Every structure is written in C-alpha cells, then in structure tokens.
Amino acid sequence: MPPANPQPDPESFLPLTPAMFHVLLALADAEHHGYAIMQAVLESTDGRVSMGPGTLYGTIKRLLEANLIEESDSRPDPQLDDERRRYYRLTAFGHRVAAAEAQRHATLVRVARAKGLLAPQPSTP
Amino acid sequence: MPAHQPPSTPPALLLRAFRFALRAFPPVHRRRFATEMEQVFRAQWTYARRQSGTSAALFTLRTAIDLLSSASREHFDSLRTLMNPRKPIPPMPRFVCSLGTAVLITALGAMIALGIALAIPKAYLGECRILLRNTEVPPPSAAAIIATTGVDPFRMQTELEILGSMELARRVADDLKQGPHSHLLPPGTTPEQTAALAADLQRRTSFRQYRNTPVVAIRVQDPSPVLASAIANSLAEQYLALQTERLHATPASRPAILSTAQPFHRPVSPNLPLLVAVGLLAGTVLGLIAMVAVWLHLSRRTP
Secondary structure, three states: OOOOOOOOOHHHHOOOOHHHHHHHHHOOOOOEEHHHHHHHHHHHOOOOOOOOHHHHHHHHHHHHHOOOEEEEOOOOOOOOOOOOOOEEEEOHHHHHHHHHHHHHHHHHHHHHHHOOOOOOOOOOO | OOOOOOOOOOOHHHHHHHHHHHOOOOHHHHHHHHHHHHHHHHHHHHHHHHHOHHHHHHHHHHHHHHHHHHHHHHHHHHHHOOOOOOOOOOHHHHHHHHHHHHHHHHHHHHHHHHHHHHHOOOEEEEEEEEEOOOOOOOOHHHHHHHHHHOOOHHHHHHHHHHHOOHHHHHHHHHHHHHOOOHHHOOOOOOHHHHHHHHHHHHHOEEEEEOOOOOEEEEEEEEOOHHHHHHHHHHHHHHHHHHHHHHHOOOHHHOOEEEEOOOOOOOOOEOOHHHHHHHHHHHHHHHHHHHHHHHHHHHHOOOO
16 A cells, blocks of 8 residues: 655755745754744845745745645744744655755855856865 | 923824724734734834824824725735635635736726826917918929929928918917917016917927828917917918018918818817827736736745
8 A cells, every 4th residue: 555645755845946945054063943944044044035924924924835844843942932833844756955055055066067157176185 | 380291092083093093904814913003003103102193104104004005915914814824825816816916906007097198288280271372483393293283392381481470370379379369378468478478379289291182281289279379270260460561472372271260179289099009008917927926926835
C-alpha cells in the first residue's frame, strides 16, 4: 500500500525566492518570531536586505503552506515575551529544502570561482 | 531639563492608517497575520524613529509600498491556492481574475484622466458674430471672386487684421476697465498694466470667418464665463465704433452685430469627454497587456 500524502522532492521547490531562502536561513539554527526573523535577515546581509511586514508575512504564509516551517509552542522566556507573538521553526522537510537550496548556491559559487568571477577559496591548513 | 526622547510607539494616526492598509489583504491572511504584522511594524518603526525622523518617514514610505505590492500578490496567491497550491487555478477563475485586472486598469486610466481634467483650470468661451460689409471699392483682381461668392477676400483679410490688432485690444481693455465687469480683471490702470491686459486679451481671442460669407465669429476664452462673453461683446462694439470713425460709414454700410455673446456655463477646456476617452483607451491597452500578464502569472506552477 503506498504511503499516504508522500512528501514531495525538495528539489521541486527550487529555486526558492530570495525572501524564502532568507527566512529559512534565519530559522536554520533557532526559533524566531517575525521581528527576530527580520533582524536576523538584516544582520546576515549587513543591512542590505530589509523586509517589510507585508513581504515577511507573505513569505511566512507560503512557507507554512508548503510545510517548510511550522509554528512553535515553546517560548524562550514567557515572562519577558509578548504572549501574542508566534514563534516559527524549520520543519525537517524545510531543513532539507534549505539545504538543497544552499547546495544549489554552493554549486553556483563553485562555477563562479572556476570562471574567475570570484576569488579562489583560501586553502585550509 | 530632560533631553527630548523619540516616541516609543508609532503615532495613533499612523497605526490607524496601518490597520486600514491591512484591509487590502485577503481576509484569511488578515485574520492569521494582522496582529503579528502590526507588532512587527511597531517594533520596526520605533527602531527607525530612534535613528532619526527621516529614517522613520522613509520606513513608513517603504512599508506603504511593501503593503501595496504584497497585498496584491496575496490576492493572486489566494486565488491560486484555493484548492491546491501545487495546481494552477482552473481556466474560468483565471479568466475572471485576468479580466477583472483589465477592467480595473481601464477604470484606473479613466480615473486618472478625470483627475487630470479636474486639475486643469477651466476656460469658458464667449462668442459673438458680426457682419462685415464692403465699404471700399474692391481691387479689380477680386472682381471674379466677388462675382462668385459675393465676398471680397482682400477686404475680409483687412478686417480680420483690424479685429486682431493691438489698437482694438487696447480699446477693449479700456472699455472693460470702465465697465461692470472690471472687478474680474487684473487690478491696475497704468498704461503698462492696460497694455499687458490688451496683450492678454489678444492672446485669448480668435476669429473665424464663415466660409464665403462676410460673417465673422469672435471667440474669447476666459476662466470666467461672464468675462469671456463681456470681452467678446466689447470687442465687437469697439470694432464697430472704430470702423465707423475710420470710414465715416453710413448706417447702411456699417458692420453689424448679428448675435451677442451670452455666458455659456459649460467649459470648452478641458475637454472632459475627450480626456476620459483617451484615458479609457490607454487604460484598455494597458489593461489588455496586464490581462495577459496576470493570466500567465496565474498559470505558473510555483510552490
């Protein structure tokens, strides 16, 4: 009997939009609420990518629908936090999709290096 | 004295505007994310305000653009993901959405044209008609034309030049300054101011000769319908007076006023129907392009 609702191939989601990938990267190592995701994106891009609330929650909605992220029930510190805030985290499938997208970028970077568009990677001792 | 502290939350009016803008999103999206979006907006605005007032203003502008673009995208996406996010929406809803976009853009084009039409200052037309008479002996070369049409073209040309002359415009300016509509004219009675008024009257006046007749229409455009007709009537009267003085014309050979100008309260400029028609046409063309674009966008399979 075939498994019910089989998970799609992560590759079928690629390429992700930049906004989606940024949000997945922000959630790759921690759970965050919306504003913290924005801050994480700002920090990781040295302030070059600033998402407005409309773009952020549109992206979150699409990621939730695609089962790449999910809401988290846990609160880092319920005393200090606004209880109306929702926290998000990567699903296992989201993790696979993010990894596949990162791999796709890594391949592109390798090609760019080979073509002399990027400086060669410093060799590790 | 404590140093001035920037506000820790956005002004109430701005928050109200933000909440109002959230209504542009589909209800499902709004119910699910409106509270969070507002929280994020509050936090971001407060952060930007701490930087400077300009940062907060720029952030507000960016947010407005972001809300507008993301709301339209959510509408498209909610339509596409009605049943299944992996499937393109069926042709009929796709067509309805594409057609709706075309209609919306067409209406937008008409509205923009209407806005432009309302922004352009209105000008009203004053028109009166005068009958010119042949009071001088025509040159032999005009004999054939006069025999055919009954009108001396050389004489007509001369009269039209007199009608458009600065001398006549000055007389009209003087006449208007002393008349009941002087309050509608620019103030000042110095020769320079009168000359400026005369030049302005000259610029706004045109003449049209009815084909093969000695009848000429004097047309004046002015922001006031009353003044437009007053100028046209004054021009006709001053022309009659000038010609009577100049030619010592007998009553039978004097030019005559056939009809006086009456205030006409429908503006001749802007041409509202024309502008709206152009807006509709441009909107239709853009709407059709957008219709194709929306159709293609909704047909796309995206996660």
